[in-house]
Amino acid sequence: MPTLHVNVVTPDGKVYEGDVDMVSVKTVEGELGILPRHIPLVAPLTVGAVRLKKGSTVDLVAVSGGFVEVRPDQVTILAEAAELPSDIDVERARSAKERAEKRLQQAKQENIDFKRAELSLRRATNRLDVAGR
Incomplete structure (x- = not known):
């Protein structure tokens, strides 16, 4: 089964890189599910x-704005x-x-x-949702 190569990058550097079956992102127009091709x-x-779904595993990344670029076999998220979740200071x-x-309130x-x-x-x-708290 084909996969997508995913890079999540910020101005500070790479946050995530890997091959996944599906990517789901929240755009300003709504939720977008991305499959290979x-x-x-x-x-x-x-x-x-x-x-980021691979098999039965789903990894999460908290993103605060940016852009997603989709190609048939690659997704790049410039955030x-x-x-x-492990990097979030709860x-x-x-x-x-x-x-x-x-x-x-004020x-x-x-x-x-x-x-x-x-x-x-x-x-x-x-950030709290992604950290699971």
């Missing part, structure tokens, strides 16, 4: 978990930030989530950037 495309990513993510929630009363606080909350929640 998929038509070439480039799509912008949003905050979400990249699911602003990406972390494997306490730091929880603290970030709490700070973002407080900012969102945004109703003060002059706080609501979209920025909302994005911070989405990133922290995604």
Whole structure:
């Protein structure tokens, strides 16, 4: 059975590389499942978990925006930030989530950037979800 070679790369370097049966990413237009021999495309990513399926195993990578480039036998994810579950500092993510929630509450009363606080909350929640906590 054919596979896809996947690279997940950030400005800091390579986060993941391997061959998988299927890749699932969250684009700004919605969820995208990619199988071998998929038509070439480039799509912008949003905050979400990249699911990398090989056999019965599914690996997750927390991604905070970027782009996915698809070729028939290769997928490259150029992410602003990406972390494997083992690399996620859960306490730091929880603290970030709490700070973002407080900012969102204050945004109703003060002059706080609501979209920025909302994005911070989405990133922290995604990291906690991928870490399994």
